[in-house]
Amino acid sequence: MMQRRAAEVAGWGAALALALIAVAVVASTSSWLLYRDGDSVVVALMADSLRRGDSQDWALSPVLFLPETTVYAALSFLGLGTTGSLTLNAVVNLLAVYGGIRLVAGRSRPGSRPVTGSVLAFAAFVALVLLEGPGGMPGFHLALLTATTTYYSATVVGTLVTVGLFRRLLDGAPTVRVVPVMVGVVAISTLTNPLFVGWCVGPVAVAVGVLLVGRRIVPRLAVVTLLAVAGAAAVGYLLRGFFAANIVAAGGNYLRPDQAGDALARLAGVLGDTVVSVNGLLWLAVVLALFAASVVVAVRSWRRRDGVVAAVCVLAVVAPLAATALVVVAGTDADRYLQPWVFLPVVVLAVAPPVLSVPRALSAILAGALAVAAIAAVPVTVAAASRPDADLACVTRWVEASGRTGAGQFWTVRAPKLALTDPSHLVQVDNTMRPYDWLVNRAERRGPVTFLIQDAATIPFAGVPTFDATPVRCGRYTILDFGSRVLPLGDPRN
Template sequence: MRGGWREAAGWAAATGLAVFVAAQMAASARSELLFRDGDSLVVALFVRSVLEGQPQDWAFSSVLFMPEAACFALLRLVLPWLSVDALFAVNAVVNLVALYGALRLTAGRRSEGRSPVTWSLAAFVAFGLLVVLETSPSRDALEPASLLLTTTYYSATVVSVIAVVGLVRRHVEGGWAGIPYVLALVAVVSTLSNPLFAAWATVPLGLLLGLAVLRRRPHAPAPLLALLTGTAVGLLARIPFSAWIANTGAGYAQPSQWTQSLQYYASLAGERLTAPGGVASALITVALLAFCLRRTMRCTGGARFVGTAGWVIPVLVVIGAVALGTHAARYLQPVAFAPVLSLVALPRSIRMPRVAARMAIAASAVVVLVLSVVSAPRLAASASADDRDLRCVTAWIDASDRTGAGQFWTVRLPKLHLNDPAQLVQVDHTLRGYAWLVNRADFAVGQVTFLVEDAQSQTWELPAPGAAPDAVIPCGRYTILDYARHPLPLGPPRS
């Protein structure tokens, strides 16, 4: 019974801390990625189109967002009265709590002399601190921890990688005989949804397990076979979805540009280190990596595997990202989440007088309660903040009962907030349908009668360059060009 109360208290504390961390991000400039970034809205757009029964012909990237979409759809069905921004905020909290669950799995079973709940919370706090220290509005900034809170930037993959480490540990320490089957299932679903799972988990963990097999460790063959088989099945399972995959990911790999990639990531790191928050994040990460190395050198069994995974995963991912010539900070998320595994690798109980222990627990409970109570209204306020410019453009389009168009970075936020998202078609600057993270069924309309633009829009190259709009409607950062009397034809779609 006492163990049950400890577990419940751990989940409650993690939820309270998650609300605080999400509120901090939502109140910072980083909220741009949480509520408004063009990439970040794809899951919400997809879920809405499915739940509203629209024709489905989606063009995704190499990521299918299956667990993320399922989570967001469930939240919308359970909390139908919430606005889409409020759902984003709740989803951020859910993602963080799921991370705690994966860390708790990785910390291992309770036993004499072990405090896995305490150390899981410690690891969760360390990750939360990294999130709080990230405040840039740029999706290209080297601030990978906060990406977990979005619905788009691989939150399910982050959780699944840590969960796989935990499942291997449980198997090593003599857990339930069906663990390899669960591991294989996680690998199938994760790879099916996001092949990046293979780079973040299968390659580095497969390497560790393969070395264990060569050393004749009896615990290694089963999880290695499960991981490799699950990944292979997940890749094969993507074939039926090939029509929805606009980019298989092969185009992202350009090994000949590895020097440019190295310079790119080095410049991001240098820019990050110019800010106090970046310096603090770097110091925390280096300290956690040092703890991981310590676990590798001084521990055995499951603890050693977890600690080693904590530094091997980010090292191999960074090397691989550079070697493949990639240019995207989001690929380096393991640098943020993997090192915290050092804190759950060896969750020994901290010896202290019973009175002092109770006082520490009580003080921690009070702190968490205060943080959550104060942060909940702050998170709600951030999610309900009025965007007058967005309200202006969506009100005009809703009232027009017509279909218009806009470019990717401009159109996606208004599109999500319209009564009928199909009233805005995503195009490029030449009015060709732009089939990227959007439902291609929108292009069937054939022509549009207005354009929406903002500072992110390229200069239009219209089919009839001499035609001037009938009216220009200013909406703050948006401008609506009305072509009601001479509709503009859409060109053939491109991705």
């Protein structure tokens, strides 16, 4: 028992080291995505607004960010500031991925090394994160998105946890203990992001069907599992009705089957961008190798009548294919929906029977090297999180000193809104000066607007004469100050 606990502690220690290394790279090479991206900052904006006790009327996408906001809000109470909290949140997200993989790996039993396999699988995931560094690889960026608070980290973890609980049921764990937890995870995951149905619920149903046809699962357990995941998903989706006023995205924005051809062409283009670099070729080779390994292990396990491992590997194959089909059928250009390709096939390393035994001496050397790398990563991460943004600080000082309200477009104004003590001093608008109700608190006061903020992402404003505006340069930002002149706002849009 003590040896098993020591192994678990060692596994979590290795995972922490790997997470620290990954976050150091992401914070250094993808700081914009982590700290200032228009979508990435919504969780911080929501948590800060709740902490201030502001009135709440958020205009949200189909993703409600409920687990993400809870985690970030808890971490923000540590007093690390916005960038510090987002950085720590990235470490927590990655550790949660390891926890999900470890659950999928199952309990220790003769002939298995679930902790070693879990660490190896997580290391493969971290390797994909490192290869995706924007400085080294154009094209797909799927693994590093898990470090953010908004690009489906909770859905990634929820999927892994559900797969792990499914595996526990197949291993013979008491249904009275596992099923309630599974129901809760599936309901919350569907409530916060309906994409979870395509990533997890559907593939689990396929895996159960395969097991049932092949007589690798008793009918009673198959029915219980299907009722649990399907029923919980239905409950989670129905609970979204309580947030109907906050979900402003129209279904037509996400389901465009008439554009399936364009979606396929875009995917081919991103794939082409990926393979032009050495990093991209390595990344694609790792992803495809893990996917192929999942197919091979699924077949071999099936022949050995190991339905548990076969089911997990079937999920690792079906979910990425389902995600790809969803992207094409929905006619979307959001390749982030393809994340199952990077976090599910890696679990084959955690569940497959060990092929080689690592000598203790080599394990000690690897552990030492990992510890040294993790220690070295900490100051790199701190430096990246603490790096001042002089341009953003310039805008913040000017806005707060003016005491007035200005406006800016989504990709321009998000980071300044987060940096302000009172975000309502900046109104989010489109290029026609209509308030843009997207990932923003509609309860904030709006106006009177007397200045505009622009940067390279700003689309030229239509119908706004600027002859009387005084430009204020703040590096990548330009503030157009109209003084006492009030710029009229149009009707809100989303």
